[in-house]
Amino acid sequence: MSDLLDMAKKTLALAKQKGADEATASAYRSREVEIGWRDGKIEKVTEATSRGVSLSVYVGHRYSSVSTSDLREDALSKFVDETISLCKTLAPDANRSLPDPKLYAGRFAGDLQVRDPSYGAVSAQQRRELAKELEDSARAAPGADKILSVSTSVSDSETTSARVTSNGFEGEISRTSYWLSAEVSVKDPDGRRPEDYDYAGARFFSELPSASQVGKTATARALTAIGAKKVESAEMTMIVENRVAGRLLGAILGPLGARALQQKQSFLEGKLKQPIASSLLTIVDDPHVQKGFGSRLWDGDGIASKKMSVIDRGVLQTYYVDDYYGRKLGMAPTTGSSSNLTLTLGSHDLEALLKGVKNGILVTSFLGGNSNSTTGDYSFGVQGFRVRNGARAEAVSEMNVSGNQLTLWKHLSAVGNDPYAYSATRTPTLVFDAVQFAGT
Numbered sequence: 001m002s003d004l005l006d007m008a009k010k011t012l013a014l015a016k017q018k019g020a021d022e023a024t025a026s027a028y029r030s031r032e033v034e035i036g037w038r039d040g041k042i043e044k045v046t047e048a049t050s051r052g053v054s055l056s057v058y059v060g061h062r063y064s065s066v067s068t069s070d071l072r073e074d075a076l077s078k079f080v081d082e083t084i085s086l087c088k089t090l091a092p093d094a095n096r097s098l099p100d101p102k103l104y105a106g107r108f109a110g111d112l113q114v115r116d117p118s119y120g121a122v123s124a125q126q127r128r129e130l131a132k133e134l135e136d137s138a139r140a141a142p143g144a145d146k147i148l149s150v151s152t153s154v155s156d157s158e159t160t161s162a163r164v165t166s167n168g169f170e171g172e173i174s175r176t177s178y179w180l181s182a183e184v185s186v187k188d189p190d191g192r193r194p195e196d197y198d199y200a201g202a203r204f205f206s207e208l209p210s211a212s213q214v215g216k217t218a219t220a221r222a223l224t225a226i227g228a229k230k231v232e233s234a235e236m237t238m239i240v241e242n243r244v245a246g247r248l249l250g251a252i253l254g255p256l257g258a259r260a261l262q263q264k265q266s267f268l269e270g271k272l273k274q275p276i277a278s279s280l281l282t283i284v285d286d287p288h289v290q291k292g293f294g295s296r297l298w299d300g301d302g303i304a305s306k307k308m309s310v311i312d313r314g315v316l317q318t319y320y321v322d323d324y325y326g327r328k329l330g331m332a333p334t335t336g337s338s339s340n341l342t343l344t345l346g347s348h349d350l351e352a353l354l355k356g357v358k359n360g361i362l363v364t365s366f367l368g369g370n371s372n373s374t375t376g377d378y379s380f381g382v383q384g385f386r387v388r389n390g391a392r393a394e395a396v397s398e399m400n401v402s403g404n405q406l407t408l409w410k411h412l413s414a415v416g417n418d419p420y421a422y423s424a425t426r427t428p429t430l431v432f433d434a435v436q437f438a439g440t
Contacts, residue, residue: 004029004162005172007071011053012164014080020087022058022098024302026163027051034155035124037131043151045124055080059087063096095327099301101168103323103333107304108288112295116176116204119158127154130211134182137215143223146186148193152215153181156205169302177293178205182218186226194225194397196365201422203291221364224385228395230439231386237360237413238401238435239353239387242420244366245427249283251371251378251405252276253338256310256318258325260373267376267405268316275314277409280346283310287339294339294424303335310341314410341425346415350429353414355390361399361437362387369400376405382437400438408432 007027015023029051036044053076054067064087068079134152138144160174181199188194198217200209240248255266268276287296287305296305301323309317321329322336354362362385369380383397416429 002162002172004160005164005170007053008162008164011055011076011080012166014077015055015057015084016166018080019084020057020059020166022166024056024098024163024165024169026054026161028054028159028161030157030159032155032157033127034153035127035131037128037135037152037154039149039151040135042128042131053079055083057083057087058097059084061092061094061096062087062090063093064090095324098165098167099303099323099333103301103303104169104298105304106306107171107297110288111290112288112292112297113290114176114203114292114295115158115174116178116206118205119156119176122156122178122205127156130154130180133211134180134215134218137212138182138184138219139215141216141219143186144219146223146226147219148185148187150185150215150218151183153179155179163298163302165302169298171298171302173297176203178202178208180208180211180214182215184218184222186219186222188226190227194222194228196221196225199422201293203293207291224395225383225397226395228383228397230398231361231394231396232440233436233438234359235434235436237357237387238432238437239350239357239360239362240430240432241350241362241364241384242416242418242427242429243422244363245430246420246423246425247366247380248408248430249341249425249427251373252409253320255373255376256316256320257336258319258321258329258331261319262325262328265374267372267374268319271316272319274316275410276316276406277311277314278412279314280344280412280415281314281409282312282344284308284342284344285310285335285338285340286342287335289340289342292340292424293422294341296339299335299337301333301336303333305335305339308334310338339424341427343415343419343426343428345417345419345428347417348414349416349418353416353429353431354387354392356414357387357431358389360387361385361396362392363401371405378403378405378408396439398439401435402438403436408435411435 011025052069056065185195260266364384367381371378414431419426
């Protein structure tokens with residue numbers, strides 16, 4: 001038995017001994033290291049290691065969840081006492097209890113490959129060299145004479161957690177991740193300082209992409225923003241770059257949650273098994289992708305993770321239903337949050353899709369804005385490029401795109417074959433017809 005699992009079981013036993021009807025205890029340990037580099041020298045070095053316990057208790061259908069980092073035996077006993085005392089002061093809620101143990105069954109037996117066994121072998125010198133390489137490559141890219149500043153970052157982390165419940169759940173998992181990033185600001189003739197960035201990550205250090213390529217891409221992206229300006233307001237085709245398309249997808253994930261449904265804050269309420277998007281949109285939630293950034297064996301309730309269809313050819317197939325709000329709604333739990341989201345891909349990449357656009361805007365960044373989960377109305381600031389007769393034209397910025405999510409997704413006219421690799425939401429390039437842009 002690991003030390004974390006032992007600590008979780010010890011905390012759970014204390015909770016039951018001191019009067020909890022039911023309880024969940026989790027013990028965790030994490031380490032995060034980051035080197036920040038700016039304009040030729042180290043700007044910051046941080047290393048944080050934390051260890052703690054979180055405890056959720058149920059007393060007479062009252063519920064409380066707290067955590068502590070003080071794991072001394074006498075402090076832990078006092079912590080459990082105070083947690084239960086606090087819980088007893090709260091109002092009872094008949095829906096508060098642990099999930100049916102049957103939901104823990106059927107756990108995926110394969111290896112998710114989310115932990116690098118060589119974690120810890122990366123030296124401080126290696127991190128420093130990568131941070132320097134990111135800047136050197138950014139400054140060596142074509143057009144680098146226009147660079148004002150370069151900031152880079154190299155980071156890695158390892159997190160291990162163990163969880164037990166009083167009705168039979170037990171599990172432990174460890175994850176690692178490594179990230180590289182570079183941000184470049186450049187000089188615009190009009191006095192502005194446009195900037196852009198690039199980043200990449202991996203579960204395994206040996207699978208990190210080239211630091212040199214990340215740096216070069218950051219510079220190239222920043223340079224394209226020089227001279228960006230508003231263009232005319234119009235209804236046009238919107239092409240959304242793969243790395244930012246997740247912002248749009250996120251706007252429909254929140255309203256799919258059981259909490260939003262129960263609170264009457266979802267424009268997707270009552271639309272199960274109905275078309276909510278173009279038939280080109282198919283989304284699968286797959287928690288078992290090897291090395292995926294969202295891969296998991298169970299969710300926040302301990303429910304065994306399972307692959308599920310979210311939207312099939314435009315038709316809504318499921319909601320994200322956690323155990324608590326599922327009880328309130330009288331709905332069977334599915335899972336409380338998304339894992340890895342994959343889309344059915346088309347046959348063309350970004351450049352090929354652009355060739356089919358006569359009049360549009362390629363969105364490379366969303367800048368602020370919001371999407372109303374209750375109505376579906378959205379408004380986002382955007383920047384990118386004007387597209388004319390199948391080719392990129394002038395850079396654009398300070399534009400605004402607005403409308404309603406249901407209308408937007410029904411206007412989805414093409415899906416790329418280029419899913420973004422460095423996110424749990426693996427969105428490809430997306431093309432939407434008849435989108436309203438506001439500019440001059």
